[in-house]
Amino acid sequence: MSEALANLLNETRQFPPPAELAANANVTAGAYDEAAGDRLAFWERQADRLAWAQKWDQVLDWSNAPFAKWFVGGQLNVAYNCLDRHVEAGRGDKVAIHWEGEPGDTRTLTYADLHELTCRAANALTDLGVVAGDRVAIYLPMIPEAAVAMLACARIGATHSVVFGGFSADALTNRIQDASAKVVITADGGYRRGKPSALKPTVDEAVANCPTIEHVLVVRRTGEDVAWSAKDHWWHETVESASAEHAAQPFDAEHPLFILYTSGTTARPKGILHTTGGYLTQAAYTAHAVFDLKPESDVYWCTADIGWVTGHSYIVYGPLANGATQVMYEGTPDTPHKGRFWEIVDKYRVTILYTAPTLIRTMMKWGEDIPAGFDMSSLRLLGSVGEPINPEAWMWYRQHVGRGELPIVDTWWQTETGAIMISPLPGVTETKPGSAMTPLPGVVADVVDDQGRSVPNGGGGYLVLREPWPSMLRTVWGDDNRFLETYWSRFGAGAGNTGGDQWIYFAGDGAKKDDDGHIWLLGRVDDVMLVSGHNISTTEVESALVSHPSVAEAAVVGATDPTTGQAIVAFAIPRGTADISGEAGEQLIAELRNHVAKTLGPIAKPRQIMLVPELPKTRSGKIMRRLLRDVAENRSLGDVTTLQDSSVMELISSGMQGGK
């Protein structure tokens, strides 16, 4: 793979951190050496950021690898760490959450408020018979109760399983059944795209097939009528009348904190299990280090949904463990207008913004006039997560959101890693547009070839993690074998006689090291194309297309081709200003093919480019290349149930323009 990749990507722009940020950064360059010297001692110092009821005897027990135990013998309560200790330290009046509902209603919750609500919810769950070790499903919109529900579970040692509110009854049913959940916490609905969007009917449908569910706790958000059964309880009757007194019991460092199912675009979803001490340690440390979070002065905003791991680690646990003030937004970015995000930044004087490439590209498509209409001078740091960010999207983000001067942290991690693993440190790293740059202190990542050998700088291959980390997944819920097979059997000790004696975690992402050894993520390995014997990453061709001024977004797939094995087929969304009618469209296509060839080399020239109005995405914003491959190979479409917007494939087929 290394050969073909070596001549791809020739990004040379580099941006040092702003001097003032560097001078006051939470974490400085010394952290890398500190962690390299004694990794376990480093993580032990990070665990000391938390309040432990009982200190650990051993930092890491790796004797039953790859089943890890971190902070063995330690005990703590996650909710105590996120709430009580801030209140006890006299910071109860500090705002924890500035909540903005989609219709424009707002709520301000201080740490004392959040603590009180969480105590009441913990008592209410206990009254419903939930005990430590039970599983509770959470299916809520982005309202403060979502955070409260998670924290209340953590407080009583119940393992939560948050299911994204956009998922269907089937998806909810499967997840409840897989974890044998006892209670579901939901709402009548939430607001999406300017109108109420019901949740309760989906829960009713799921619960009918889930005999383990004993109770359903329902938050009233939209006030719409809902069907009611003997298992149902209103949150405002149950939780708000429960006692506000609740003493948090400490739990073992390895007590199961949550299960979160990976989005699973192909196979049966996996219940990724995270535990208590190591998870909170790394979530708290990375929020402090990567976002340079200053609880006294920052207003932090992560635009993710709590249904994804980003919402778990960087809305709930990381920021709250640090005592930060944050914004939480219920709705969509274009309701009631396309400037809603920037209006929120302006209104709450947001200083740190953490969002996804898919949103940045959407904003690019809408045009830079929109952010220009708001005062975003409060911003001091920008973050990105979820997919590789194309260099041009990165530049646009820096230019039009970051005033051409703010640092961007492109953070690579996964549901499985629990917390950020590869990212610039904002006060240290000279960033390159499109690169996640460097493993964080305490993280040992590498890029290896087919044989598991570390590739030299300039080479490409598979991203792996060579050492265990505190917030690593502990297993796949109920399926240790799947855990071993999916993550640990490709390289190293788990690969049997072809591996070494080290356990090596296979992340499933393609990556390359540039000449300076910095890491570039190239997308899921399933998305790498094989064209005339050359491995070409979909990400790189997409980035080349997006670097053309007429393209807002692009998706690339490998389609079966009689001569080249696979051929590159691209789908591109033109920018609002581009003329694509008739001849002009054909001309643009020809120009784009040449543009890619010029940028990446003739081997990467797409066989075919189609101009389309939209791209199919999962609900977490990832492009579903599988469906585009169906189009490219003239097949009928496969399973479209995880599509965010089911009409988009029709739109693509009918609005498609272009040919060979």
Ligand code: WT7
């Ligand atoms: C996959 C994990 C991590 C929270 C949200 C997604 C891709 C994630 C980046 C990044 C390139 C990235 C990878 C990874 N990914 N962040 N900064 N650069 N790729 O969690 O749903 O578990 O997805 O998202 O392919 O493996 P997830």
